[in-house]
Amino acid sequence: MIPAKIIEVTPNNVEKETLFCIKDMKKPEAKSKQKWFEKRYKEGLKLKILKDANDKMLGFIEYIPASNAWRPVEADNFMFIHCMYIYAKKHRNLGLGAMMLKEAENDAMSKHMDGLCVMTSKGSWMADKRLFEKHGFNQVDARGRFELMSKKWNAQAPDPSLIDWTTKQQNYMGWHLLYADQCPWHEKSVEALLNVAMDHGIDLKITKINTAQEAKNAPSGYGGFNLLYNGKLLEDHYISNTRFRNIIRKVL
Known part of the structure; x- marks a missing residue:
């Protein structure tokens, strides 16, 4: 393992440490994520950045008590x-992932929790489950392209489970986009999709997801980004204006 250290991001140092996935904290999308982070921090969210000996950022982990999870x-x-x-690919398979998982595990144990859990997928924007299997996680549920992995140290605790998001989709007739500020790139995508919708005379209804409970009840497995048309989920992660134009051509 290369020499590395873990820095916890807090509302007091976020301007200096950044949010990892976006470095320029002056950008509007960074400010949106920062506001989201500061609210979630009060709900137990932890954002920790992994750095090398020269303070170069190598990776990060974001976790929260599952009762407040945005999934x-x-x-x-x-x-x-x-x-x-x-x-960086060159820094993978060097034990750095294990280091971050151990950080989350120690934190959960210190709070007398029963275990850790995470959603994985072979598709976009999710980690592959093989990483977690290497470190004692087992699959306890699955739906669509998503798996729910769990590692528990209290054998008596019930296994985590996924909420059926497919039943929510029929509530969204017409064009709908639901999103949260959890990802700093959502805001830019929403603006792009709105412009495309206007060009095509489409009434795209935008709904901001403001709470963990709203995210848990969102109509997709990812929760934080949901594009639907007439009760069908079209995308569950942010997309470009070009991708949206292609979707419109196929749907209409």
């Missing part, structure tokens, strides 16, 4: 990992 998961007294990422 469709039920996991009483578990810690839920929102995001985890090692930036």
Whole structure:
């Protein structure tokens, strides 16, 4: 393992340490994520950045008590990992992921929780489950392209489970986009999609997801970004204006 240290981001040092996935804290999308982070910090969210000996950022992990997770998961007294990422391929498979997982595990144990859980997928914007399997996680639920992985040290605790987001989709007739500021790139995508919708005379209804409970009840597995048309989920992660134009051509 290369020499590395973990820095915890707090509302007091976020301007200096950044949010990892966006470095320029003066950008509007960074400010939106910062406001989201500061509110969630009060709910137990932890954002920790992994750095090398020269203070270069290598990766990060974001986790929160599952009761406040922004994913469709039920996991009483578990810690839920929102995001985890090692930036450069050359730094992967060096034990850095294990280091961050151990950080979350120690934190959960210190709070007398029953275990950790995380959603994984082979598709976009999610970690592959193989990383977690290497470190004692087992698959406890699955839906669509998503798996729910869990590592628990209290054998008596019920396994975490996924909430069925497909039943929510029929409530969204017409064009709908639901999004949260959890990802700093959502705001830019929403603006781009609105412009495309206007060009095509489409009434795209925008709904901001403001609470963990709203995210848990969102109509997709990712929760934080949901594009739907007439009760069908079209995308569950942010997309470009070009991608949206292609979707419109296929749907209409």
